[in-house]
Amino acid sequence: MEIFWFIIIAIVLVVFFVLDGYDFGAGIIHLFYAKTEKDKEVIAKSAGLFWDSNEVWLVAAGGMLFMAFPTFYSSVFSGFYLPLIIVLWLIIFRAIGLEFRGQFDYQMWKDIWDKAFGISSFLLALFFGIALGNIVRGVNLGGVENGVSIYEGHYFFLPLWSSSFSPLSESPGVIDWFTIIIGLITLVTLAIHGANWIILKTNSSINNKLKTVIFKLNIVLSALTIFSLIVWQNINPNSLDNFIETPYLMVFPIIYISGLIGLFFIKKLGKDIYGFICSTLLILGGISSSLASIFPAMLPSNNVVNESLTIYNTAAPEYGLSVAINWGIIGFILLFVYMIIQKRLMGGKIDKMDYGH
Amino acid sequence: MEDMIFYDRLQFAFTITFHYIFPQLTMGLSLIIVYFKGKYLINKVEKYNDIAKFLMKIFAVNFTMGVITGIPMEFQFGTNWAKFSELTGSIIGQTLAMEGMFSFFLESSFLALFIFGEKLMGQKLHFLTGFLVFLGSWGSGWFILATNAWMQHPVGYEILDNGKFVLENFSSLFSNPWLLPAFLHNQFASVATSSFVIASIGAFYILRDKNLDYGKLLLKTGVVFGLVSSILLAFPTGDWNAKNVAKYQPASFAAMEGIFETEEAGAEIVLIGQPNMVEKKLDNKIAVPNILSFLTYQKWDKQIPGMDRFKKEELPDNIPALYYSYHIMVGLGTIFIGVMGLAVFFLWRKKLFNIKPLLWTIMFLVPFPYIANITGWYVAELGRQPYLVYGLLKTSEGVSPTVSSGNTLFTLLGFVAIYLLLGLLFLILVGKTIHQGPKPQTH
Numbered sequence: 001m002e003i004f005w006f007i008i009i010a011i012v013l014v015v016f017f018v019l020d021g022y023d024f025g026a027g028i029i030h031l032f033y034a035k036t037e038k039d040k041e042v043i044a045k046s047a048g049l050f051w052d053s054n055e056v057w058l059v060a061a062g063g064m065l066f067m068a069f070p071t072f073y074s075s076v077f078s079g080f081y082l083p084l085i086i087v088l089w090l091i092i093f094r095a096i097g098l099e100f101r102g103q104f105d106y107q108m109w110k111d112i113w114d115k116a117f118g119i120s121s122f123l124l125a126l127f128f129g130i131a132l133g134n135i136v137r138g139v140n141l142g143g144v145e146n147g148v149s150i151y152e153g154h155y156f157f158l159p160l161w162s163s164s165f166s167p168l169s170e171s172p173g174v175i176d177w178f179t180i181i182i183g184l185i186t187l188v189t190l191a192i193h194g195a196n197w198i199i200l201k202t203n204s205s206i207n208n209k210l211k212t213v214i215f216k217l218n219i220v221l222s223a224l225t226i227f228s229l230i231v232w233q234n235i236n237p238n239s240l241d242n243f244i245e246t247p248y249l250m251v252f253p254i255i256y257i258s259g260l261i262g263l264f265f266i267k268k269l270g271k272d273i274y275g276f277i278c279s280t281l282l283i284l285g286g287i288s289s290s291l292a293s294i295f296p297a298m299l300p301s302n303n304v305v306n307e308s309l310t311i312y313n314t315a316a317p318e319y320g321l322s323v324a325i326n327w328g329i330i331g332f333i334l335l336f337v338y339m340i341i342q343k344r345l346m347g348g349k350i351d352k353m354d355y356g357h
Numbered sequence: 358m359e360d361m362i363f364y365d366r367l368q369f370a371f372t373i374t375f376h377y378i379f380p381q382l383t384m385g386l387s388l389i390i391v392y393f394k395g396k397y398l399i400n401k402v403e404k405y406n407d408i409a410k411f412l413m414k415i416f417a418v419n420f421t422m423g424v425i426t427g428i429p430m431e432f433q434f435g436t437n438w439a440k441f442s443e444l445t446g447s448i449i450g451q452t453l454a455m456e457g458m459f460s461f462f463l464e465s466s467f468l469a470l471f472i473f474g475e476k477l478m479g480q481k482l483h484f485l486t487g488f489l490v491f492l493g494s495w496g497s498g499w500f501i502l503a504t505n506a507w508m509q510h511p512v513g514y515e516i517l518d519n520g521k522f523v524l525e526n527f528s529s530l531f532s533n534p535w536l537l538p539a540f541l542h543n544q545f546a547s548v549a550t551s552s553f554v555i556a557s558i559g560a561f562y563i564l565r566d567k568n569l570d571y572g573k574l575l576l577k578t579g580v581v582f583g584l585v586s587s588i589l590l591a592f593p594t595g596d597w598n599a600k601n602v603a604k605y606q607p608a609s610f611a612a613m614e615g616i617f618e619t620e621e622a623g624a625e626i627v628l629i630g631q632p633n634m635v636e637k638k639l640d641n642k643i644a645v646p647n648i649l650s651f652l653t654y655q656k657w658d659k660q661i662p663g664m665d666r667f668k669k670e671e672l673p674d675n676i677p678a679l680y681y682s683y684h685i686m687v688g689l690g691t692i693f694i695g696v697m698g699l700a701v702f703f704l705w706r707k708k709l710f711n712i713k714p715l716l717w718t719i720m721f722l723v724p725f726p727y728i729a730n731i732t733g734w735y736v737a738e739l740g741r742q743p744y745l746v747y748g749l750l751k752t753s754e755g756v757s758p759t760v761s762s763g764n765t766l767f768t769l770l771g772f773v774a775i776y777l778l779l780g781l782l783f784l785i786l787v788g789k790t791i792h793q794g795p796k797p798q799t800h
Contacts, residue, residue, distance in 0.1 A: 053469065066453055067451050092426075320527075332458075334459070338466035
C-alpha cells in the first residue's frame with residue numbers, strides 16, 4: 001500500500017513538473033529571448049492561460065503527501081522551512097506577473113510584470129532543482145552534533161547555506177555546490193521544455209531561433225548531466241546500487257538519455273510535438289531516476305545515528321491509505337475527463353485566444 | 358518556546374485572515390453569476406449576460422488572489438505546524454487531499470474556459486462551465502469545513518501509544534454533527550458578502566447616475582439575496598452553531614457569551630459590555646435576563662455553566678478577543694437583517710432607487726460583511742483554544758520543533774510586505790473594473 005501511494009505521488013509530481021515546468025520554462029525564455037511586444041504577450045499568454053490548473057498538481061501532491069506520508073510531510077516541510085517559504089513568495093510574484101500584465105495598456109506596467117514573471121520563473125526552476133538535489137543528497141536528520149541528536153530522529157532544520165558550501169560537511173545547507181549543479185540541470189531542462197512549449201503553442205517570431213537555443217542548451221545539459229553523475233558518485237558511492245540490484249530500473253535513466261539524444265535532432269524533427277515529448281522524457285526520466293536511486297528512502301540520512309526517512313517509516317496506517325484509494329480512483333477518472341474536455345477546447349495554437357482584455 | 362508559538366500563531370492568523378477575504382467573495386459570487394447566466398439562458402435578455410460577464414471580471418481577480426494566498430495555507434501545516442501534521446495527518450490529510458482532488462481540479466480546469474471561452478463554446482456550455490466552477494468552489498468550502506469540524510469536534514479516530522491520531526471511520530468525517538451547520542453558516546455568509554458587494558456597486562452607479570440599468574439590476578438582486586442570506590445566517594444556521602458550541606465546547610460558550618459567573622436559574626444574554634479579566638466581570642453591561650437559556654435550550658430557567666465552572670487550562674486563552682469577535686459578528690448580523698429588510702421593503706414599494714440615505718448606507722456597508730465573516734472565523738478558532746484538536750491536542754504541542762522564532766518572524770515580515778502589495782494591486786484592479794462598469798455586448 002505504501003508503494004502504491006509512493007508511485008501515485010511520484011506520478012503527480014512528474015505531471016506537475018511536466019505541466020508547470022513548461023510555464024516556468026516559458027518564463028525563462030521570456031526573460032532572455034522575447035524582444036518584441038507581440039512575442040512577449042503571446043509567450044506570457046502561453047503560460048498565463050494554464051499556470052493555475054498546472055499548479056493544482058502541486059497542491060494535489062502536497063495534499064496526498066500529507067495524507068499518505070504525514071511524518072515525511074511534516075519533517076520535510078519544517079526542515080526546509082526557509083526555501084519553501086521563499087518558493088511560495090516566488091509563486092505569488094509569478095502569478096501576479098502573469099495575471100496583471102494585461103490589466104493596463106501601457107508599456108511600463110507590462111515591463112514590470114514581465115520581469116516579475118521571468119525572474120521568478122528562473123529562480124523557481126533553480127530552487128526546485130536545488131530541492132531535488134537536497135532530497136538525493138540527504139540531510140542531517142535529527143540535527144546530530146558530535147554523535148548526539150538534538151531533535152527527534154525524523155526532524156531536522158537546514159539553513160540556506162553553511163559556510164563551506166560543501167555537500168560533504170557534517171551538516172550541509174540547502175545550497176551547496178552539488179545542489180547548485182542539480183539546480184542548473186533543472187533550470188536548463190525547464191528552459192528547453194518551455195522553448196518546446198512556445199514552439200508548439202504559438203506562432204511567435206522567435207520559434208526558429210528557439211530551435212537553435214534548444215540545441216545549444218542541450219549540449220550544456222549533457223555536459224552538466226555527466227558532471228553531476230561523477231560528483232554524485234563521490235558524495236554517495238552507493239547511488240547506483242538500486243540499479244545494479246534491480247536492473248529493470250535502468251528504464252528510467254534510459255528514458256532520460258533518449259530525451260537527451262532526441263533533442264539533438266530538434267531541427268530535423270517532423271512535428272513540433274516531438275520536441276515537447278523529448279523534453280517531457282527528460283523530466284520524467286530525471287525525476288524517476290533520482291527517486292529510484294534512493295528508494296525506499298524518500299530522504300536519506302547523512303549520519304549513522306538516525307535512519308533515513310523511508311516510505312515505510314513515514315506512512316499513515318493501512319486503513320486510511322486503502323480508503324483513500326477508493327476516492328482517489330474516482331478523482332482520477334474525473335480528472336481525466338476534465339483534461340480531455342480542456343484539450344478539445346483549448347488545443348492548438350493559442351495566439352488568437354482572448355487573454356485578460 | 359512561548360514566543361515561538363506566538364509568531365507561528367500570528368503568521369497563521371495573518372495569512373488566513375488575508376486569504377479569507379477572497380474565497381468568501383468567490384464562493385458567493387459564483388452562485389450569483391450562475392444565477393444571472395441562467396436567467397439569460399431562459400429569457401435571452403442581454404443585460405443579464407452583460408452583468409454576468411462584468412461580475413466574472415471581479416470574480417477572476419478575486420480567484421487569482423485566493424489561489425496565490427491559498428497555496429501558503431496548505432504549506433504552513435507542514436512548515437509551521439509540523440508536529441500537528443505528523444500526529445493528525447492521516448486524518449485531516451484525507452479531507453485536504455480530497456479538496457485538491459475534487460475541488461481544485463474541477464475549479465481550475467473550467468475557470469479559464471469560463472473566463473475566456475464564451476465565444477468558443479456557445480451559451481449553454483458556458484453556463485455549464487460556470488456551474489462547475491461554482492460546484493468546485495463550494496466543494497472546496499465543504500472539505501475545508503470538514504477538516505475544521507474534525508479539529509473542533511474530533512470523531513472517527515483512535516489514538517496510538519505514540520500519540521498519533523489514526524483514522525478509524527472515514528464516513529464519520531462527513532457525518533460529523535459539527536460539519537453541516539458550520540458549512541451552511543459559512544456558505545450563507547459568503548453569499549451575504551457577495552450580495553452586499555453587488556448591492557453596493559449598484560448603489561454606487563445609481564448615486565453617480567451612471568450605468569443606471571445595470572445599477573438597478575445589481576442593487577435589486579443584491580438586496581434580495583442579501584436579505585435572504587442574512588436571515589438564514591441568524592436562523593437556523595447561527596442558532597445551530599451556537600447550540601453545537603454549547604453542547605460540545607461549553608467552556609468556549611461561556612467565554613464567548615461573556616458569562617463569568619454561573620447563574621442559579623436561567624442565563625442572561627449580554628448585548629454590550631467589556632470583559633474585565635482582573636475582577637472577572639463585565640464592565641458597563643447591558644443584558645436581558647433568561648434569554649440565553651431560552652435561545653439555547655428553549656427553557657427560560659435552564660442553567661448554563663459560566664467560566665467559574667471550568668479550570669483555567671480548559672478556557673480559551675484570549676477571552677476578550679473571543680467575546681468581542683462573537684459580539685461583533687452577532688451585532689453586525691442583526692444590523693444586516695435590518696438594513697436589507699428595509700431595502701427590500703422599499704423595493705417592494707418601488708421607492709428604493711430614490712431613497713438617497715439608504716443608498717449611501719448600502720454603498721458604505723460593504724466592508725462589514727467581510728468583518729462579520731472574519732470575526733465569525735475568529736470565534737471558531739479562538740473558541741477552540743487552547744487546543745488544536747479540541748480536548749485532545751494543545752496548540753503548544755503542534756508547532757514545528759525545529760523552526761526557530763527568528764525564522765518565523767522573518768517569514769511573517771515577508772508575508773506582511775507581499776500581502777500589502779497584493780492588497781494594493783487588488784484594490785486598484787477591482788476599482789478599475791467597477792469604474793469601467795458592465796458593457797453591452799458588441800456583435
